[in-house]
Amino acid sequence: MAATTSTGGAAADRLRDIEALTDAGLAQLGVEDLLSELLDRTLAVLGADTAAVLLLDDSGSQLVATAARGLEEEVYQGVRIPLGRGFAGRIAAERRPVTIDDLDKADVLNPVLREKGLRSLLGVPLLVAGDLLGVLHVGTLTQRHFSASDVDLLRVVAERVALATRAQRADEDRKAAAALQRRLLPDRLPTVAGLESALRYSAGGQGDVGGDWYDMFVLPSRWVCITVGDVVGRGLHAAVIMSRIRSSLRAYALTSSPDPAHVLERVDRKIQHFEPGEMATALVAMIEPSLERMHVSLAGHPAPIVAHPATERPGGGTYLQLPVDPPLGVTQWRQRRATPVDLHPGSVVAFYTDGLVERRHDSMVERLAQLCDAVTPDEPERVCITVMASLVGQERPLDDVALLVLRRTELGPAEPLEMTYPAVASALGDVRAGLRRWLAEAGASRADTIDVLLAAGEATSNVVEHAYGPQGGDMTVRAERDERSVVITVSDRGGWREPRGTNRGRGSGLIAAASDDVRVDRGPDGTTVTIRRRLGRPPEGRA
Amino acid sequence: MTTAHVDTTTDDGGRRLRLAVVGEVDLSNAGAVEDALVAAISNEATEVSVDLGAVEYLDSAGLRLLFSLVSRLAVLQISLELVVPFDSPSRRAVELSGLAAVARLTPEASPPFS
Numbered sequence: 001m002a003a004t005t006s007t008g009g010a011a012a013d014r015l016r017d018i019e020a021l022t023d024a025g026l027a028q029l030g031v032e033d034l035l036s037e038l039l040d041r042t043l044a045v046l047g048a049d050t051a052a053v054l055l056l057d058d059s060g061s062q063l064v065a066t067a068a069r070g071l072e073e074e075v076y077q078g079v080r081i082p083l084g085r086g087f088a089g090r091i092a093a094e095r096r097p098v099t100i101d102d103l104d105k106a107d108v109l110n111p112v113l114r115e116k117g118l119r120s121l122l123g124v125p126l127l128v129a130g131d132l133l134g135v136l137h138v139g140t141l142t143q144r145h146f147s148a149s150d151v152d153l154l155r156v157v158a159e160r161v162a163l164a165t166r167a168q169r170a171d172e173d174r175k176a177a178a179a180l181q182r183r184l185l186p187d188r189l190p191t192v193a194g195l196e197s198a199l200r201y202s203a204g205g206q207g208d209v210g211g212d213w214y215d216m217f218v219l220p221s222r223w224v225c226i227t228v229g230d231v232v233g234r235g236l237h238a239a240v241i242m243s244r245i246r247s248s249l250r251a252y253a254l255t256s257s258p259d260p261a262h263v264l265e266r267v268d269r270k271i272q273h274f275e276p277g278e279m280a281t282a283l284v285a286m287i288e289p290s291l292e293r294m295h296v297s298l299a300g301h302p303a304p305i306v307a308h309p310a311t312e313r314p315g316g317g318t319y320l321q322l323p324v325d326p327p328l329g330v331t332q333w334r335q336r337r338a339t340p341v342d343l344h345p346g347s348v349v350a351f352y353t354d355g356l357v358e359r360r361h362d363s364m365v366e367r368l369a370q371l372c373d374a375v376t377p378d379e380p381e382r383v384c385i386t387v388m389a390s391l392v393g394q395e396r397p398l399d400d401v402a403l404l405v406l407r408r409t410e411l412g413p414a415e416p417l418e419m420t421y422p423a424v425a426s427a428l429g430d431v432r433a434g435l436r437r438w439l440a441e442a443g444a445s446r447a448d449t450i451d452v453l454l455a456a457g458e459a460t461s462n463v464v465e466h467a468y469g470p471q472g473g474d475m476t477v478r479a480e481r482d483e484r485s486v487v488i489t490v491s492d493r494g495g496w497r498e499p500r501g502t503n504r505g506r507g508s509g510l511i512a513a514a515s516d517d518v519r520v521d522r523g524p525d526g527t528t529v530t531i532r533r534r535l536g537r538p539p540e541g542r543a
Numbered sequence: 544m545t546t547a548h549v550d551t552t553t554d555d556g557g558r559r560l561r562l563a564v565v566g567e568v569d570l571s572n573a574g575a576v577e578d579a580l581v582a583a584i585s586n587e588a589t590e591v592s593v594d595l596g597a598v599e600y601l602d603s604a605g606l607r608l609l610f611s612l613v614s615r616l617a618v619l620q621i622s623l624e625l626v627v628p629f630d631s632p633s634r635r636a637v638e639l640s641g642l643a644a645v646a647r648l649t650p651e652a653s654p655p656f657s
Contacts (some may be wrong), residue, residue: 085649425571429545431599432567450632456601460571506603506640513639 035067193434211238300327317375467494
C-alpha cells in the first residue's frame with residue numbers, strides 16, 4: 001500500500017487527474033453514478049484502499065452512505081450516522097477534517113469500518129458556500145499517517161465532489177419536480193355532461209417548478225369538484241407537498257359531506273399534524289349534480305372570476321366577492337366558510353393561481369381588472385387563449401400559472417347532446433344525470449322525463465349487459481329535440497347477444513311502452529337504438 | 544355510481560316490516576339493494592311492505608329484483624305489498640312490468656305504516 005507522504009510535484013499530477021473528473025461527460029450521470037466515478041479517481045490519487053461519500057439527508061440530522069469503493073456494503077446496508085457521532089458524524093458536526101491513525105484506539109460508530117480491517121482514516125466535510133452536503137472519507141488497510149498535504153488534496157477533491165453533487169442533485173430535483181408535476185396534474189379533465197372545460201399550466205421562474213396545482217373530479221354522488229392551490233416554496237419539496245395536499249383534498253372530498261369548507265378544514269388539520277411548517281393557499285369548489293349552483297371555500301386563495309351571458313357587465317367577468325379564510329397550515333381555524341354561487345346556462349368560471357395576477361411593477365388590482373376583462377362567457381378553450389395572451393403575453397411569468405376554465409353549457413331547445421361513456425353499469429347514473437339536465441333544458445315535463453329516462457336507461461343497460469365481451473367498449477348517447485319530440489339514440493360498436501338468466505328480457509317492452517317509436521338497427525359494426533318520444537304526450541294507460 | 548339505501552321500520556315485535564328504498568336503482572346497484580332488502584327481513588316477519596315512494600329511478604334491473612323478492616317471500620309465506628304512489632318516478636316502470644299480477648300494489652302504505 002502506498003503509505004508515503006506526497007510531494008508537491010506528485011500532488012500537482014494528482015490534481016490533473018482530478019481535473020478530468022468533472023468533465024462534461026460526467027454531467028449525464030446521476031448522483032450515485034457520478035460519485036462512484038469520482039471515488040475511483042480518489043482512490044487512485046490518494047493511494048487509499050477505501051473511499052466513501054455520506055450525504056446529509058433532507059432532515060439535516062443524519063448522514064447516509066451514498067457511494068463507496070471498497071466499502072460497498074455501507075451503501076447496501078443503508079448505513080446512517082447521526083450528526084456529531086462517530087468518525088463521519090464528527091467531521092460533519094465540526095466541519096473540519098479528521099484523521100485517525102489507528103482505528104483500534106478511536107471512537108468509530110460504523111461497524112463496517114472495523115469489520116473491513118481498516119487501520120487509518122482521513123475524512124473531510126463536503127461544503128459548498130458554507131453549506132454542509134456530507135462527508136468524504138478514505139481509509140487504508142495498513143496503518144498510515146495522513147499528512148497535511150494529504151488533507152489538502154482530499155479537500156480539493158471534496159470541493160469538486162461537493163460542487164458536482166450539488167449541481168447534479170439540483171438538476172435531479174428539478175427534473176423530478178417537473179416530472180411529478182407533469183404526472184400529477186391531469187392534462188385532460190373529466191367529461192361531465194353539461195360542462196365544458198379547458199386548462200393551461202405554465203411553469204414560471206427559472207425553470208424551477210413551484211407548488212401550484214389544479215384538479216377536477218366527479219364524486220360518486222355526482223357532485224363535481226374543482227381544487228386549485230399553491231404551496232409556498234419551489235422545487236421538489238414544494239411539488240411533493242403539493243401532491244400530498246392534492247390527494248388529501250380528493251380523499252376528504254370523497255368521504256365528507258359535499259361542503260368545501262368542511263373538506264378544507266380537514267385538510268388543514270392533516271397538514272398541521274403531518275406537514276408542520278408548510279403553508280398553501282387553496283380553493284375548493286363543489287358543483288351540485290344539477291350544475292345549477294357551486295359552493296366555494298377559499299383558504300387564502302384568490303376568488304374565481306365568473307362571467308354570465310346576460311350580465312350587467314357586458315363582455316367581461318366579475319371577481320366574486322367571497323369571504324376569504326386563512327391559508328392552509330397556519331392556524332387552528334375551525335370555522336371555514338363556503339358560499340353558494342349560482343351558475344346559469346352559459347356561465348363561465350375561471351379558477352387560477354396567483355402567478356397569473358402577480359407581476360413585478362404591476363399592481364394586483366390592475367391585473368385583476370385585466371383578468372376580469374379577459375374572462376368572457378365564451379368557449380373555455382377560447383377564454384384560456386385570451387387570458388394567457390392578455391396576462392402572460394410574451395413575458396415569462398415569475399411564478400407558476402395555473403388556469404382552469406369551466407362553462408355550464410347553454411342548451412337551447414334545438415342544441416343536441418352527445419355523451420360517450422364506457423359501457424359499464426357505473427356509467428348508467430352519469431348518463432341519466434346528463435339526460436335529466438338536458439331534458440329540463442329541452443322543456444320536458446316530469447312525466448316525459450320519467451319515460452325518456454326509463455327508455456334510454458333500458459337501452460343503455462342493454463349495451464352494458466349484451467353488447468361487448470369482457471374486453472368492454474363504449475356507448476354513445478345522443479339526444480336531439482325537434483318541434484314536438486325528443487329523439488334519443490343509443491349506439492354501441494359491439495355484437496348482439498340474447499339476454500341470459502331469469503327474469504330478463506323485460507327491457508325492450510319497457511322501451512316500447514315508454515316511447516312513441518323505437519327502431520333498432522343491428523349491423524356488423526354495432527347496434528343503434530333510436531327512441532322517439534313526443535313531449536307532452538297525454539298520460540295513456542295509467543292507473 | 545348509482546346509490547340507494549333501505550330504511551327499515553318494524554312493528555308488532557318485528558312481525559310487520561316497512562322497508563323504504565331511497566335513491567336510484569339500476570344495473571349497477573340492484574344486487575346491493577336486493578341484498579339490503581333481504582338482510583332486513585328476519586324469519587319472524589309475516590308482513591312486509593316495500594315502499595318505493597322515495598325511489599327516483601327504477602328500471603328493469605330493479606323490477607328483476609322485485610320479482611325475485613316476490614317469489615322468495617311467497618316460498619317463505621311472508622305477505623308482500625309494494626307501496627308505489629301515483630306520482631312517484633318508479634310508478635311507470637312498475638305498472639308496465641306486470642308486478643301487480645304477482646304482488647299487492649298500493650299507492651299508500653297500509654296501517655300502521657301509513
